[in-house]
Amino acid sequence: MEFDKAYFDAGVRRVGTECEKWDGMMARTGDADMIPMWVADMDFPSAPAIAKALGDVLSWGTWGYTIAGEKDAEALCAYWARRHGMQLSPDEVLMSPCVITGMRVALRTLTKEGDGVLINPPVYGPFFQSIQLNNRRVVESPLVRGGDGRFCMNLTEMEEKLASGEARAVMICSPHNPVGRSWDEDELSAVVSLCERYDVPLICDEIHADFVYAPKKHRCILSIPGAQARAVMLCAASKTFNVAGLQQSSIVCRNPEMLEKMRHEMEAGGVKSGNAFALAATRAAYTDCDAWLDGLVAYLTDNRDFAVKYIAEHMPHVRVTPLEATYLMWLDCSALGMAQSTLMEKIASAHVMVNDGTIFGEQAKGFIRLNIGCPRPQLALALERMATVLG
Ligand SMILES: Cc1ncc(COP(=O)(O)O)c(C=O)c1O
Incomplete structure (x- = not known):
């Protein structure tokens, strides 16, 4: 198999590629020995078919205005049908530079200034900022942890916030970063x-859809009746x-x-998607990279199992949240009884950079991602180092 353990074990050298995860860390900490286990991208080479598509565009030697649209949306729809059994149609698709752009366009279009938007912290930081920067109000309904360690939405509380009119829209992360729920x-x-009952829009960020571990399967929000x-x-x-x-x-x-x-909002703001390199890479990703992705998900599944076992053996006071989805592990270190700043300082002193849980919500004191x-x-070296301060 081409995309086997050896392929992913080899990784890729990213230092000097202007990447936030390695070069940004170095700029912040000045610690050349630090291992970056923070920013949500991966230390693997992208699939070869993507590099080839980019190389083809590079070989044109000139990059004028590019045809963007139909075939890009078709590639996306074919991918979702193949990978997730979800039938989408190109005429339901708008292309945008990044997911956070789409989130902000949706918020600006479907809510009014001053409206409350319901989110479930701890959640990816730009959920908060996207609401606040657009003069809407963050309405929080924190996730609750069950006895099995999995986080769930508090549907009763969500209903109260909708029924009172405090929230006029709901925005969820599915799968959820950082708690790893599918x-x-x-x-x-x-x-x-709930959204139907209170007649509010629902924005659903599915950027992590492809990282759902067996036996679970990703369920697209648009496949839910009423959505x-x-x-x-x-x-x-x-x-x-x-x-x-x-x-x-x-x-x-689909509405x-x-x-x-949303199309009008994008046009009004001059938000355009049509970078020749990005379009070619994305089409290749959606069309020619299934074997790479299958290999990746198998590798990440093993990484998850390895980390769970290592932490249980060497950091018994650290509680791992069951990781159903994403490659972001949500670790509860509260039993160690350290202040959040001490926890972060200790991990940094072991030359490992992780995300402070509180950037995902103030509820997350004692957590790291x-x-x-x-x-x-x-991964093994980072865990070994973490064990010296959290063990
Ligand atoms: C849930 C979630 N949404 C959106 C993003 C960012 O997406 P983009 O870079 O396309 O804006 C991330 C990145 O970590 C994420 O975890």
Whole structure:
């Protein structure tokens, strides 16, 4: 098999590629020995078919205005049908530079200034910023942890915030970064029902859809009955194929009126997607990279199992949140009784950089996020170092 353990074990040298994860870390810390286990991209080479597509565009030698649209949307729809059993149609797709652009366009279009937008912290930081920067209000309904360590939405509280009018839209992360949940069909159906009952739009960020570990399967929000009329789905090849630096994503919506409004909002703001390199890479990702992705998900599954076992053996006071999806592990270090700043300082002193849990919500004191999207030797070394301060 071409994309086997040895392929992913080899990784890729990223220092000097202007990447936030390695070069940005070095600029911040000045610590050349630090291992970056933070920013959500991976230390693997992107699939060869993507490099070839980029090379082909490079070989043109000139990069004028590019035809963008139909065939890009067709590639996306074929991918979702093949990988997720989800039938989408090109006329439901808008292309956008990145997922956060799509999120902001949806917020600006489907809510008014001053409206409350319901989110479930701890959640990816730009959920908060996207709401605040657009003069909407963050309405929080924090996730709750069950006895099995998995986080769930508090549907009763969500309903209260919608019923009172405090929230006029709902925005969910599915799968969820950072708690690693792949929402079950009944959970998604319950959210859609709430949105129907209170007649509010639902924005669903599915950028991590391709990292759902067996036996679970990703369920697209648009496949949930009732969602078609009010949901906006945001997706991209960027996270899956490690091409986030190219900036290409999609907004999918089955409500023609909402879609038209978002198209207009993008046009009004001059937001255009049509970078020749990004389009070619994304089409290649959606068309020719299934074997690479299958190999990657198998490798990440093993990374997850390796980390769970290592932490249980060497850091018994650190509680791992079951990782159903994403390559971002949510670790509860609260039993160690350290202040958050001490926890972060200790980990940094062991020359490992992780994300401070509190950037995802103030509820997350005692938590850190560990990115396991890297070669096993790198993961093993980072865990070994973490054990010296958290063990
Ligand atoms: C849930 C989620 N949404 C969006 C993004 C960023 O996507 P983009 O770079 O396309 O804006 C990330 C990146 O980590 C993410 O985790």
